[in-house]
Amino acid sequence: MIETILLLYTWINQAINLYLILLFIYILMSWVPSTRETKFGKILEKIVEPYLAFFRRFIPPLGMIDFSPIVAILVLNLLIRSGVREVFNLILKFVS
Template identity: 70%
Template sequence: MQLFLAMFFNVIMNVIDIYSILLIIYILMSWVPSTRETTFGRFLGKITEPYLGFFRKFIPPIGMIDISPIVAIFVLNYLIRAGVRQVYVIIASLV
C-alpha cells in the first residue's frame, strides 16, 4: 500500500510539473501572438485559460503587464504542491 501511495504521489507531482511547464510555454507564446492561433496554441489555451482566468478575475493588469500568470504559477508550485504533500503525509501516517 505504501508503494502505491508513493507512486500516486509522484504522479500527482509530475502532473503539477508538466502543467507548470505548459503554463510557461503558453505565457511565452503571448510574445508572438500568431503562435496562439496554431493547433498547439489553441490546445494550450483550452488547458491553461480556465486556470489563468481565475486569477485574471482578481488581479488586474498593471499598465500593459499582466502579472496574474506569475501569481498562478506561484500558487501552483508552492501552495498546491505543499497541500498535496501534506495530504500525502497525513494519508501515509494513517496507513
C-alpha cells in the same frame, strides 16, 4: 499499500509539474501573438486559460503587464511544495 500511495503522489506531482511547463510555454507564446493562432496554441489555450482566468478575475493587468500568470505559478508551486506533500504525509502516517 504504501507503494501505491507513493506512486499516486508521484503521478500527481508530475501532473502538476507538466501543467507548470504548459503554463510557461503559453506565457512565452504570448510574446509572439501569431503562435497562439496555431493548432498547438489553440489546444494549449483550452488547457491553460481557464486556470489563468480565475486569477485574472482578482488581479487586473497594470497597463500592458498581466501579473496573474506569476501568481498562478506561485500557487501551483505552493501546491506542490506544501499542499500535496502534507496530504500524502498525513495519509502515510495513518497507513503505517
